Amino acid sequence: MSLLVVRNLYAYRGTVLAVKDLSLIVEQGEIVALLGGNGAGKSTLLHTICGLITPASGSVAFGGQPITSMAAYERARQGLVLAPQGRRIFARMTVHENLLMGAYGQQDHRLIRQRLDSVLARFPRLGERIRQLAGTLSGGEQQMLIMARALMAHPRLLLLDEPSLGLAPGLTHEIYDVIRALPQEGITVLLADQNTYLALSVAGRGYILRSGVVLREGSAEQLQRDTTVVQAYLGNRGRPD
Amino acid sequence: MNDQPEAPVTPRQMEVDLLSRAWKEFVRNPLPVIAWLIFLVLIFLMLRNLLPQGQQPASYSPEQFLRQLLFGLAQGSIYAMLALGYTMVYSVLSIIHFAHGEVFMAGAYAGFFALSAAAQSGLLASDPFLSVLLTLASGIGVAILLALLMERFVYRPVRESPPVVSLIVAVGASLVVQQAFARLFGATARRYPTVNLLAFPWLFPNFGCDSTGADCRGIDLISGRYDVSFLGFNLRLLPIHAVVFAAALIFMLILWFYVARTSAGRALRAVAEDRAVAVLMGVDANRAIVRIFALGGVLAGAAGVLYAFYNHQVSPFVGFLPGVKGLTAAMLGGIGSVPGAVLGGLLLGIVEAIVPSVLGMSAQLKDVLVFGILVLVLLFRPGGFFREITAEKRG
Numbered sequence: 013m014s015l016l017v018v019r020n021l022y023a024y025r026g027t028v029l030a031v032k033d034l035s036l037i038v039e040q041g042e043i044v045a046l047l048g049g050n051g052a053g054k055s056t057l058l059h060t061i062c063g064l065i066t067p068a069s070g071s072v073a074f075g076g077q078p079i080t081s082m083a084a085y086e087r088a089r090q091g092l093v094l095a096p097q098g099r100r101i102f103a104r105m106t107v108h109e110n111l112l113m114g115a116y117g118q119q120d121h122r123l124i125r126q127r128l129d130s131v132l133a134r135f136p137r138l139g140e141r142i143r144q145l146a147g148t149l150s151g152g153e154q155q156m157l158i159m160a161r162a163l164m165a166h167p168r169l170l171l172l173d174e175p176s177l178g179l180a181p182g183l184t185h186e187i188y189d190v191i192r193a194l195p196q197e198g199i200t201v202l203l204a205d206q207n208t209y210l211a212l213s214v215a216g217r218g219y220i221l222r223s224g225v226v227l228r229e230g231s232a233e234q235l236q237r238d239t240t241v242v243q244a245y246l247g248n249r250g251r252p253d
Numbered sequence: 254m255n256d257q258p259e260a261p262v263t264p265r266q267m268e269v270d271l272l273s274r275a276w277k278e279f280v281r282n283p284l285p286v287i288a289w290l291i292f293l294v295l296i297f298l299m300l301r302n303l304l305p306q307g308q309q310p311a312s313y314s315p316e317q318f319l320r321q322l323l324f325g326l327a328q329g330s331i332y333a334m335l336a337l338g339y340t341m342v343y344s345v346l347s348i349i350h351f352a353h354g355e356v357f358m359a360g361a362y363a364g365f366f367a368l369s370a371a372a373q374s375g376l377l378a379s380d381p382f383l384s385v386l387l388t389l390a391s392g393i394g395v396a397i398l399l400a401l402l403m404e405r406f407v408y409r410p411v412r413e414s415p416p417v418v419s420l421i422v423a424v425g426a427s428l429v430v431q432q433a434f435a436r437l438f439g440a441t442a443r444r445y446p447t448v449n450l451l452a453f454p455w456l457f458p459n460f461g462c463d464s465t466g467a468d469c470r471g472i473d474l475i476s477g478r479y480d481v482s483f484l485g486f487n488l489r490l491l492p493i494h495a496v497v498f499a500a501a502l503i504f505m506l507i508l509w510f511y512v513a514r515t516s517a518g519r520a521l522r523a524v525a526e527d528r529a530v531a532v533l534m535g536v537d538a539n540r541a542i543v544r545i546f547a548l549g550g551v552l553a554g555a556a557g558v559l560y561a562f563y564n565h566q567v568s569p570f571v572g573f574l575p576g577v578k579g580l581t582a583a584m585l586g587g588i589g590s591v592p593g594a595v596l597g598g599l600l601l602g603i604v605e606a607i608v609p610s611v612l613g614m615s616a617q618l619k620d621v622l623v624f625g626i627l628v629l630v631l632l633f634r635p636g637g638f639f640r641e642i643t644a645e646k647r648g
């Protein structure tokens with residue numbers, strides 16, 4: 013049974029039909045890359061999967077259950093968690109409070125403590141700034157906080173939207189090292205990134221989107237070899253940096 | 254073929270353009286227009302009030318000042334409690350909860366019925382403390398109920414509409430509630446039953462003694478008035494003012510604890526900052542919004558009962574002025590800021606109590622003074638006056 017099954021999904025972003033007849037599968041324990049340039053529909057797809065956008069038609073199933081009409085907060089509680097694009101932290105809360113929000117709904121304080129320790133071990137810079145207001149963090153630190161906050165939920169499926177956008181190469185690698193290790197902890201990942209090379213370096217499979225449709229899908233090696241596709245549709249972001 | 258020059262813009266067209274632009278601007282941000290309207294009403298009231306009166310201010314004594322300061326603190330804590338409701342709703346929904354004054358009024362009314370029942374059944378005489386608690390509880394309960402009804406049937410249906418729509422709807426709801434109360438319970442003001450709540454005999458051994466001086470029962474917290482000489486000042490003290498201030502403080506501390514220190518309160522702040530992301534964390538935003546209205550109801554209901562305890566009366570229209578003043582206090586403190594609402598409320602209460610007599614204005618002008626402050630804030634400091642002091646990051 014696949015963890016996530018998306019079938020013939022159509023979704024609007026405002027008046028734009030941004031996802032068209034899109035089907036996609038994520039198996040338990042995979043890292044799946046969602047590739048495509050700016051405006052390809054990656055964010056719209058992720059928002060529709062996690063319930064922030066209601067699809068015009070099509071279906072989404074998670075863990076074998078149809079969730080197409082389930083409220084977004086319910087999906088989050090079922091372990092379907094999105095780490096959104098951009099610096100969507102709670103700026104007026106401390107880093108600590110942001111992380112606790114990630115574990116919202118979890119009643120077991122020992123478990124929360126445990127997750128906090130393991131997340132801070134992975135992102136030691138956040139530990140140094142734990143009492144600081146999140147709005148005072150640097151851009152890179154805020155991106156880390158978004159990842160860390162999502163990990164506090166220990167999701168079954170983590171949807172990552174552009175985790176490396178606008179980051180210095182050093183930070184990018186730090187974040188990607190964390191992503192690479194997630195399946196070993198039982199966290200499956202659907203990763204949207206414009207940086208094809210990076211995304212395919214951690215993913216086993218991938219989908220390439222353009223104008224809301226799947227242009228190509230296959231294993232990471234296949235997609236990586238397919239340099240024509242990479243160059244034609246993804247531009248120079250496809251090259252290693 | 255279609256190479257005619259475009260028709261010149263006629264004055265009529267320009268007028269229409271200007272009107273539609275002005276309308277769009279108004280829908281986007283109605284506050285300046287409302288400010289100017291209030292300003293005009295204000296000038297009208299000023300003229301009407303100033304003309305026939307020729308009274309000169311009597312000399313202003315320190316006793317007067319102290320008495321007004323205490324009264325201002327009590328009144329100000331009422332405004333602060335109301336301001337918190339406006340500010341919390343605004344921080345989550347970015348709307349002005351204009352019908353909040355009616356929640357306050359409903360609380361005062363429910364308190365009136367509870368207290369009257371207690372008086373009739375004899376409970377008030379035998380156990381005044383329990384009666385006061387029951388009065389507060391019914392005021393708070395009914396206020397929560399009305400606030401939740403408003404959330405569900407007034408604000409939720411227009412949640413995705415521009416702010417001006419919710420403002421208009423809220424004003425409408427406010428009038429509907431006032432009229433409904435007037436039809437159901439009569440439009441005339443009703444007297445709150447007198448409560449003699451005697452307390453602290455060990456602390457104030459000289460108060461409340463019977464004629465033999467044997468049975469001293471302490472100080473009357475609700476209805477007492479005491480002439481006290483203190484450091485050479487002759488003051489008339491009303492314990493109810495201190496009680497209102499203390500009660501407001503307790504309610505606000507509980508609110509602060511809930512919002513700042515509990516996981517549910519953290520969820521409320523998360524929804525206020527970024528509703529979509531809060532939902533991604535598993536927060537049910539609708540439930541959070543309902544909680545915000547309920548919290549506002551708790552504070553407004555308690556404020557309504559406390560206000561009626563020292564104002565001694567309640568009518569269907571008793572919520573309007575405190576409501577507008579609570580809103581003014583919230584704006585003064587920067588709407589959306591919790592410490593700003595508390596500071597704004599206390600400041601407004603004190604200013605309103607002291608300034609008219611210092612300036613030798615007629616006491617009737619104190620409401621005009623408050624509206625003047627509201628207009629000035631809206632026009633010149635829409636972000637509030639304490640932004641630097643409370644240092645709250647917004648936007």
Ligand SMILES: Nc1ncnc2c1ncn2[C@@H]1O[C@H](COP(=O)(O)OP(=O)(O)O)[C@@H](O)[C@H]1O
Nearest residue numbers: 025026028030049050051052053054055056057
């Ligand atoms: N807030 C928005 N309102 C209207 N259209 C949008 C909005 N955000 C994105 N779009 C449009 O939706 C389409 C898909 O965008 P998006 O899903 O954000 O792509 P990606 O995440 O791959 O960059 C694009 O055509 C974009 O212009």
Ligand SMILES: [Mg+2]
Nearest residue numbers: 054055097174
């Ligand atoms: Mg995107």
